[in-house]
Amino acid sequence: MLASASTQELTDGVVAGSRSAISRAITLIESTRIDHRARARELLQHLPSPERPATRVGISGVPGVGKSTFIESLGRLLTSTGHRVGVLAVDPSSARTGGSVLGDRTRMPQLTADPAAYVRPSPTAGTLGGVTRATAQAITILESAGYDVILVETVGVGQSEIAVAGMVDTFLLLGLARTGDQLQGIKKGVLEIADVVAINKADGDRVVEASAAARELTGALHLVHGKGTAWVTPVLTCSGLSGDGVVQVWKMCLRHAEHLGAEGLHRKRSRQQWDMAWALVREELLQRLERSPAVREHRGALRQAVLGGSLGAAQAADEILAAFDGAAPQETSSDATVVVD
Numbered sequence: 001m002l003a004s005a006s007t008q009e010l011t012d013g014v015v016a017g018s019r020s021a022i023s024r025a026i027t028l029i030e031s032t033r034i035d036h037r038a039r040a041r042e043l044l045q046h047l048p049s050p051e052r053p054a055t056r057v058g059i060s061g062v063p064g065v066g067k068s069t070f071i072e073s074l075g076r077l078l079t080s081t082g083h084r085v086g087v088l089a090v091d092p093s094s095a096r097t098g099g100s101v102l103g104d105r106t107r108m109p110q111l112t113a114d115p116a117a118y119v120r121p122s123p124t125a126g127t128l129g130g131v132t133r134a135t136a137q138a139i140t141i142l143e144s145a146g147y148d149v150i151l152v153e154t155v156g157v158g159q160s161e162i163a164v165a166g167m168v169d170t171f172l173l174l175g176l177a178r179t180g181d182q183l184q185g186i187k188k189g190v191l192e193i194a195d196v197v198a199i200n201k202a203d204g205d206r207v208v209e210a211s212a213a214a215r216e217l218t219g220a221l222h223l224v225h226g227k228g229t230a231w232v233t234p235v236l237t238c239s240g241l242s243g244d245g246v247v248q249v250w251k252m253c254l255r256h257a258e259h260l261g262a263e264g265l266h267r268k269r270s271r272q273q274w275d276m277a278w279a280l281v282r283e284e285l286l287q288r289l290e291r292s293p294a295v296r297e298h299r300g301a302l303r304q305a306v307l308g309g310s311l312g313a314a315q316a317a318d319e320i321l322a323a324f325d326g327a328a329p330q331e332t333s334s335d336a337t338v339v340v341d
Helices: 007-016 019-030 034-044 067-080 111-113 128-144 160-165 187-195 204-225 245-291 295-308 315-323
Strands: 055-059 085-091 117-123 149-154 170-176 196-200 235-237
Touching: 007 034, 007 055, 007 067, 007 128, 019 034, 019 117, 034 128, 055 067, 055 160, 055 245, 067 085, 067 111, 067 149, 067 245, 085 128, 085 160, 111 117, 128 149, 128 245, 149 160, 160 170, 160 187, 170 187, 170 245, 187 196, 196 204, 196 245, 204 235, 235 245, 245 295, 245 315, 295 315
Parallel strands: 055 149, 055 170, 085 117, 085 149, 170 196, 196 235
Antiparallel strands: none
16 A cells, blocks of 8 residues: 555645545554655655644543543534644554554544544554654654644553653643542653643532642642742643533643743754654664664573573673674673673
């Protein structure tokens, strides 16, 4: 399918807003095949920059916080006011099968059917490098296709929040109020990177509880940020189910973008591009390491030596790198000194 269209045809299709071309372009950048990677780089080089940069918002929260319902509510609100919305859901791949475990087309059925929206899961294949490369480049494709709002959802486990925060303008954290545990599942490390926090599911008899949690978290965030901080993370309440408060949350995200200003936004995106460059270098080096015939030749013996306790992890790492660099690895023996277990 990818080979059926030239890079120029794919580029023209993306710029024209063709959904099939967008899907094929994103599939291309997600591929790990060497020839596909080369075509993806060529595609990205040919894509024009948008006349106005899209608004990029990352959305995270623990499983069950209602991210999909909130995103569908926000997305439909935005498309109803003339925006074109792209949703990229960082989809954790199964460690056992390699398959994605989220079903975004079933979780956001109305938004998926909206002609002004595009919803796409981005499988991580178990690596943060995959998140960084594929998702960040998918943002570029959607912007070139004319989407002016890009929402990037992360499942809210592991370090995926950090990866997503490094490719968006504003990072929105959804929380959940629970009796006896007002700030369910919110981690301090995530709070430190959140630009806006919203306590979701503030509807029905949970409105009072959510408001109390928001007040409590507001006080905690003042301690996290300290005095003199230019932007203190605001805490709001909303309901993705009823739509209450969703407009206010979006307006706060826009206020954060205004706080950055054009110059601040440019600096932030420039830093993100440099970080992306290093992320791509790390991913490529890792793939070259795994493909290296010299490494493959010695990996089995080194693994057995480590598992048998005759070789430490640090020394095994040194020998793998020596093989990769082209140097002859030291001979492993049963009496090898264990440097680090």
